[in-house]
Amino acid sequence: SAxxxxxxxxxxxxxxxxxxxxxxxxSQVTMMFWYRQxxxxxxxxxxxxxxxxxxxxxxxxxxxxxxxxxxxxxxxxLTVSNMSPEDSSIYLCSVRTGVTYEQYFGPGTRLTVT
Amino acid sequence: xxEVEQDPGPLSVPEGAIVSLNCTYSNSAxxxxxxxxxxxxxxxxxxxxxxxSGNKEDGRFTAQVDKSSKYISLFIRDSQPSDSATYLCAMxxxxxxxxxxxxxxxxxxxxxx
Numbered sequence: 001s002a003x004x005x006x007x008x009x010x011x012x013x014x015x016x017x018x019x020x021x022x023x024x025x026x027s028q029v030t031m032m033f034w035y036r037q038x039x040x041x042x043x044x045x046x047x048x049x050x051x052x053x054x055x056x057x058x059x060x061x062x063x064x065x066x067x068x069x070x071x072x073x074x075x076x077x078l079t080v081s082n083m084s085p086e087d088s089s090i091y092l093c094s095v096r097t098g099v100t101y102e103q104y105f106g107p108g109t110r111l112t113v114t
Numbered sequence: 115x116x117e118v119e120q121d122p123g124p125l126s127v128p129e130g131a132i133v134s135l136n137c138t139y140s141n142s143a144x145x146x147x148x149x150x151x152x153x154x155x156x157x158x159x160x161x162x163x164x165x166x167s168g169n170k171e172d173g174r175f176t177a178q179v180d181k182s183s184k185y186i187s188l189f190i191r192d193s194q195p196s197d198s199a200t201y202l203c204a205m206x207x208x209x210x211x212x213x214x215x216x217x218x219x220x221x222x223x224x225x226x227x
Contacts (some may be wrong), residue, residue, distance in 0.1 A: 004157075020223075033214050042118070043202065045159070045214035058214070092157055094215075101146055101165075103215060105157040 002027055002095050004106035012112045013083055020079045021109045025092030028073035030098030034066070037090040037108070046091075049076040082112045117141055118187065120203055120218025128226050133190040137203035137218045140184065144205040144216070147179050149188045152200045161201075162188065193225045 003026040013019050021030065032049040047055040047068055055068035070076040080087050093106040120137045127133055135149075145166055150158035164170045164175040164186075170177045176189040186205075190197055200222050204215040 001160075033216075040122075040219070042219045043204075043215075043217040046217075048214060089133040100158055100163075102163050103148070104160060105150070110155070 001102070002104050004093055004104060005069040006091075006093055006096060006106040006109050008109060009012055009107065010055075010110040010112075011060040012114060014083065014114060016053075017083055018079055018081045018093045019083065019111060020077050021091055021093075021111075023076045023078070025095050027097070029095040030073075031092040032070055032076045033092060033103070034068060034076070034078045037092060037103075038088075039086055039087055041100045043092070046078070049078075059086055080111065088113045116175065117216050118203065118218040121221055122219050123149075124222040125223055126224040127193060129193060129195060131193050133193050133223060133225075135188040135190075135201050135203075135221050135223070136187050138184055139186075139205060139207075139216075141216070142181075142184065143207045144183070144204045145183075145208070147177070147182075147186050148173075148204045150202040150204060152199075152202060154199075157225055158202055180226070181184065195225045195227050198223060198225045201221060 003023045007022045008062050037043045049070040051070045052066045059114040067079045082086040090108045092108045096103045116138045147164040148163050153156045167179045168183045174191045178187040200220040202220045203218045206213045
């Protein structure tokens with residue numbers, strides 16, 4: 001398995017601002033992902049964070065809104081840009097170690113946009 | 115039709131009962147199936163992982179996959195109050211690489227002492 005930490009754990013932000021969420025893993029991993037969990041909805045994949053290249057976004061998510069960085073094999077950031085109340089959600093970092101196919105999740109960042 | 119259907123519950127059972135949690139899916143290409151447990155205000159915790167059809171047992175937990183029916187189940191034996199949580203099923207086509215997971219909405223389980 002892998003130990004995943006996220007910062008911040010929660011935040012309350014004003015409409016129109018941006019927030020960057022950090023994800024740190026205790027060991028090198030092959031794949032890192034970002035998911036969103038909205039109340040009453042399924043966990044939804046936002047994008048795959050690729051080391052050294054642009055992230056791969058799922059349908060409905062765009063780089064201008066959710067820019068992602070992955071400078072190395074243990075760290076990634078997700079920025080939620082120009083926020084609106086609809087962006088209020090839990091954002092989760094997830095990793096696949098490459099040793100097995102299992103996918104592990106961080107504790108999440110609870111974002112409220114007012 | 116949503117890709118993965120899961121009854122949101124809540125499902126309330128007495129302590130010691132056998133719990134059955136289920137998901138159905140529409141994408142026949144799914145081959146890798148996972149169950150996660152999520153406590154309130156925590157991230158999902160991987161419980162069980164299975165590939166293709168069949169059963170897998172780990173302690174009090176048994177995962178079953180029936181690909182012909184596009185139906186997966188998680189059984190919890192001798193349920194405990196500490197099992198009270200939301201259970202999420204998840205699945206993917208390839209298991210590795212850049213293949214993310216498709217989730218059900220989760221079933222909220224309550225074990226009554």
